[in-house]
Amino acid sequence: MALDLGEKQNLDLAAARLQRAIASAGIRIAGEIANPAVSISATRDEPHESIFFDQEVPIGEQRGRRIAMAREEGALTDVEVAAVERRVRRQVREAFYGATLALGTTAERAEAELEVTRYGPWREGNGDGFARHPKAT
Numbered sequence: 001m002a003l004d005l006g007e008k009q010n011l012d013l014a015a016a017r018l019q020r021a022i023a024s025a026g027i028r029i030a031g032e033i034a035n036p037a038v039s040i041s042a043t044r045d046e047p048h049e050s051i052f053f054d055q056e057v058p059i060g061e062q063r064g065r066r067i068a069m070a071r072e073e074g075a076l077t078d079v080e081v082a083a084v085e086r087r088v089r090r091q092v093r094e095a096f097y098g099a100t101l102a103l104g105t106t107a108e109r110a111e112a113e114l115e116v117t118r119y120g121p122w123r124e125g126n127g128d129g130f131a132r133h134p135k136a137t
Contacts, residue, residue, distance in 0.1 A: 006092035007085070016084040023074035030070035031063070 007013060037054040100109075
């Protein structure tokens with residue numbers, strides 16, 4: 001419960017997960033061909049008008065290399081997100097067990113109290129209705 005809450009509310013983790021969308025956009029951008037450029041001019045000298053057309057043409061495997069590089073950056077982003085997730089989980093665990101130690105309770109007792117506060121002091125019995133939770137005080 002605390003881990004889920006920590007993963008949902010951590011801003012560093014949210015930002016790292018948004019980097020995945022940026023990496024996938026980078027793959028699409030790497031696969032696109034550049035737009036052509038057209039320039040028209042008119043002068044008093046001969047010839048009077050001129051038109052220039054400019055188009056980047058990838059030579060060899062340049063486009064394929066750009067796409068492969070963007071994919072590798074996406075894989076690196078996934079590794080970074082996993083590292084942030086592990087760091088957040090560790091921080092939540094440290095905070096949880098630090099708080100239980102400060103309160104002077106055991107981890108088992110703290111988890112039981114979390115369960116009781118989550119479900120209330122009453123739980124379903126063995127088919128005979130609701131019974132008081134055994135860990136509820």
